Amino acid sequence: MSGCDALSRTEWFPRLLGAGEKLSQTAHHLIAPRKAMAQEFHEADRSPEFRSNGTAMPNSTAYQALAARGFTDYRLEVGGLVDRPASLSLAELRALPSRTQITRHDCVEGWSAIGKWKGARLSALLEAVGPKPEARYVMFFCADPMEEDGTGLYYESIDMIDASHPQTILAYELNDKVLPVPNGAPVRLRVERQLGYKHAKYVMRIELVRSFDKIAGGKGGYWEDNGYEWYAGI
Amino acid sequence: MPTKDAEARPAGSVRSAGYLYYRHALAVRIMHWINVIALTILLLSGLNIFSAHPALYWGKSSYTGRAPIFEISAKEDANGDAVGITRIFGHDFVTTGLLGASAGPEGEPVPRAFPSWLTIPDTRWLAMARRWHLFFAWVFVINGLCYVAYSFATRHFSRDLAPTAPDWRSIGQSIIDHLRFKHPSGEAAKRYNVLQKLAYLAVIFILLPLVILMGFAMSPWLDSLIPGWVDLFGGRQSARTIHFIVAWLIVAFALIHVFEVVVSGFWNHLRSMITGRYRVEAGTTDETAS
Numbered sequence: 001m002s003g004c005d006a007l008s009r010t011e012w013f014p015r016l017l018g019a020g021e022k023l024s025q026t027a028h029h030l031i032a033p034r035k036a037m038a039q040e041f042h043e044a045d046r047s048p049e050f051r052s053n054g055t056a057m058p059n060s061t062a063y064q065a066l067a068a069r070g071f072t073d074y075r076l077e078v079g080g081l082v083d084r085p086a087s088l089s090l091a092e093l094r095a096l097p098s099r100t101q102i103t104r105h106d107c108v109e110g111w112s113a114i115g116k117w118k119g120a121r122l123s124a125l126l127e128a129v130g131p132k133p134e135a136r137y138v139m140f141f142c143a144d145p146m147e148e149d150g151t152g153l154y155y156e157s158i159d160m161i162d163a164s165h166p167q168t169i170l171a172y173e174l175n176d177k178v179l180p181v182p183n184g185a186p187v188r189l190r191v192e193r194q195l196g197y198k199h200a201k202y203v204m205r206i207e208l209v210r211s212f213d214k215i216a217g218g219k220g221g222y223w224e225d226n227g228y229e230w231y232a233g234i
Numbered sequence: 235m236p237t238k239d240a241e242a243r244p245a246g247s248v249r250s251a252g253y254l255y256y257r258h259a260l261a262v263r264i265m266h267w268i269n270v271i272a273l274t275i276l277l278l279s280g281l282n283i284f285s286a287h288p289a290l291y292w293g294k295s296s297y298t299g300r301a302p303i304f305e306i307s308a309k310e311d312a313n314g315d316a317v318g319i320t321r322i323f324g325h326d327f328v329t330t331g332l333l334g335a336s337a338g339p340e341g342e343p344v345p346r347a348f349p350s351w352l353t354i355p356d357t358r359w360l361a362m363a364r365r366w367h368l369f370f371a372w373v374f375v376i377n378g379l380c381y382v383a384y385s386f387a388t389r390h391f392s393r394d395l396a397p398t399a400p401d402w403r404s405i406g407q408s409i410i411d412h413l414r415f416k417h418p419s420g421e422a423a424k425r426y427n428v429l430q431k432l433a434y435l436a437v438i439f440i441l442l443p444l445v446i447l448m449g450f451a452m453s454p455w456l457d458s459l460i461p462g463w464v465d466l467f468g469g470r471q472s473a474r475t476i477h478f479i480v481a482w483l484i485v486a487f488a489l490i491h492v493f494e495v496v497v498s499g500f501w502n503h504l505r506s507m508i509t510g511r512y513r514v515e516a517g518t519t520d521e522t523a524s
Contacts, residue, residue, distance in 0.1 A: 004275070008355045008362045020369035032459040039461035047297035104295055104470060106454045108360065110287035111296035112470055193455045227361030233455030234368065 014227070025231040034161045038192035041102040047113040050105075050174055052182030055154070058144035058202055066143075071186040076170075080139070080207035083130030090172065090186055096120035096128070099169050107196040108228065117190050119171035123164040125206075131160065135208035138163045139215065140189055143202035146222055156200040157212050157220040157230075158191050167192040170203065195232035197223045255424055257512035262390070265381045266507055272374035273484065275366055278354040280481060281347075282363035288347035290478060294469030303475070308335045308345030316343045371449065378442060394426060395435055401428035417498040419515055430494075437487050441480055448477035 007013040058064070066074055071090055079085040100118040122138070142154040162168060169190045172179050179185045184201025191198050198221070212218065217225025224230045258266075288306040291298070305321045306329075318334020320327045330336075330343055338344030350356045354366050385391045408428045411417070418427060426434070450456045451464045451473030467473045495503045506512035 002356070004278075004354045004366070005356050008359070008366075014362065014365055017365035017369040020365065020372050023372050024368060028453070028455045032455055036458040037461060038454065038458045039464070041294065045294055045298075047295055048299050049297065051297060104454070106452070106470065107287070108364070110284065110452075110474060111289070111291075112294075113297045114295045193458050195454065223361075227365075229364070229368075234449075234453035 018229075021229045021231055024234050028231075028233045032193075035165065036193075038101075038103055038167055041104065041114050043102065043116070045114050046102060046116060046175060050115040050183060051111070051113050052180075053107060053109075053196065055144040055146075055201065056182040058142075059148070059150060060143055060145055063143040063202065067181055067185065074186050076187060076203065077205040078125065078129050078207075079205070080209050081132040081135035082126075082208050083132065084128070086129050088125075093120050093125075093170065093187065094172065097124040099166065100173075101167055101169070101190075101192070103167070103190070103192050105196050105199065108223075108232070116173075116175050117169065117171040118173035118176075119169035119187070119190060121166065122168045122170055122189075123166070125170065126163060126208075129208075131208050134210050136160060137209050137212055137220070139207040139209055139212060140200040140203050141205040141207065142200050143204050152222065154200060154202070154222045155216060156189065156198055156222070157209075158189075158194075158198065162191055162194075165191075165193075193233060195234075197221070197228060198232045252513050252515045254511040255514045256510050257424070257506045258510045259388070259390075260510065261384055262381075263507055263510060265377055265384070268373065268377045269381075272370045272377060273488070275354060275370040276374060277481060277485065278352060279363045279366035279370070280478075282353040282355065282358070283360060283367055284478065285347035285353065285358055286360045290475040291471040292468060292475060293471050294465065296471050306334045306347040316345045318343070318345075371446075375446060378446075382438070395431050395438075397428050397431050401431065404428055412494075415497050421514065423498075424512070424514060433487065433490075437484065441484055441487065445477060445480040445484065448473045448480065452477065 057067075074090055076088045076093060077085075078088065097120070098118055099121050100116065102114060102116045104112050104114045106112045126138075137157045137159055140156045140158075142156075144154045146152040146154055158168070167190065170187050171184075171190050172187055174180065174183050179188065184199075184203075187203045188201040189199050189203055200221075209215070212220045216222070219225045220230045221228075287296075289296070289302040290304040291300070291302050293300065296302075301324065302321075303323055307319050307321070308316045309319060311317050316330070316335035317328060318330040318332070318336065320329040320333045332349060333347065335343040335345050336349035338346075338350075346358060353363070355362050385395075405428050411427075412429055417423070418425075448467065451467060451470060457464050457470065464470050464473055467476060502513050
């Protein structure tokens with residue numbers, strides 16, 4: 001098995017193994033339509049407490065100041081390849097067409113939890129800002145630093161098709177209450193049908209881009225830059 | 235598989251000495267060894283993935299208000315050393331050295347679900363373990379589909395693996411023979427015995443498809459194909475539990491398979507799965523007048 005470990009530490013072998021990701025993504029898109037809906041559950045299926053994983057309180061004074069004032073000063077910045085860049089308050093976000101869904105959150109680690117989410121439809125927000133035709137990905141930049149020195153802000157990305165899926169929402173409520181800080185207050189992404197790390201918490205800025213090659217580690221997300229798959233459907 | 239016996243049998247020498255019989259077709263031999271490699275890597279990388287959350291549940295999610303049915307954890311003893319605990323249906327067992335806590339870089343027990351020598355990679359590295367697992371899952375599935383297509387096309391299943399009426403009648407005798415480690419010899423060794431056929435069919439058509447299906451059930455994307463299909467298996471976390479149990483049933487099959495190979499002529503069987511040729515011993519051919 002030490003041969004396997006030596007291979008894991010080379011440059012080329014993990015990249016070869018990464019072919020599995022492309023194969024899975026292609027096969028999944030062939031099998032289940034891009035517009036297929038994730039399973040939705042009954043109230044009784046909800047987990048008694050929705051587990052918080054990763055960051056429970058962002059290690060950032062700016063974020064903590066926002067939280068201390070109940071996110072009244074929060075603005076969601078929306079820009080990049082859009083016709084009408086916007087800056088939305090929580091009230092403006094809540095005024096957008098919303099969706100409520102009871103879905104299962106599947107963590108890459110192997111556990112899952114069921115919660116009821118309410119949030120603004122990302123498709124409605126995108127319609128409001130008007131994506132330019134060359135926009136291919138929606139980037140989510142977050143408030144939580146992943147390194148102890150306050151750097152390495154969490155970020156994620158999804159493509160335009162997943163962004164316009166009816167279940168893709170910017171959630172501001174969990175289980176009929178205002179979204180708690182450990183679960184990503186004030187706004188987190190729900191992109192059902194992908195693993196938990198795609199569901200970026202503490203979303204501060206949304207940017208439409210043509211490519212994410214030049215952003216941070218270039219792999220489209222914090223965990224993607226650390227070796228996880230960009231396509232997180234399995 | 236058992237084909238072309240005329241090819242390797244010198245004319246007129248049937249009863250004088252043993253002869254090499256062409257037992258396994260090249261395609262089957264290649265697919266067998268690809269399967270060995272793929273399943274080994276899937277098991278060991280799977281154990282690394284499991285270590286990221288070493289608990290199994292029954293239900294639609296992990297947090298249903300009910301405790302896990304199986305959990306591996308570690309605690310510290312009075313000396314500050316790691317103690318491995320395996321909890322099965324609420325009963326705790328100390329499993330230091332194997333589960334929960336096992337040798338770290340300096341040989342001292344450190345908290346980890348499965349020992350380093352049983353995981354790919356050897357360290358806790360979920361992202362890399364997933365790459366190995368999800369790549370070799372494709373190797374395994376494509377190889378398996380090729381095997382099934384090949385075996386139907388060449389009638390390998392119906393000719394060599396489907397139990398015959400005499401097979402069914404001999405099942406009691408076959409069980410007794412296996413328990414006594416008594417194996418067919420001579421011409422009878424050219425065919426699979428009934429327990430062997432049933433074991434292979436169960437693995438090919440039940441265990442392997444089930445472990446794949448339960449892998450699919452863990453995929454949030456594939457769950458959306460027909461929302462709710464996962465609940466037929468008790469829910470997504472139940473599917474993960476079944477995936478884990480079936481993986482170990484496949485390991486149990488592999489251990490029995492290798493054991494049978496060892497006790498019924500290791501080198502002969504090994505050669506037949508490498509070169510295709512299996513030596514049929516002379517002198518005991520009376521039951522099959524060919």
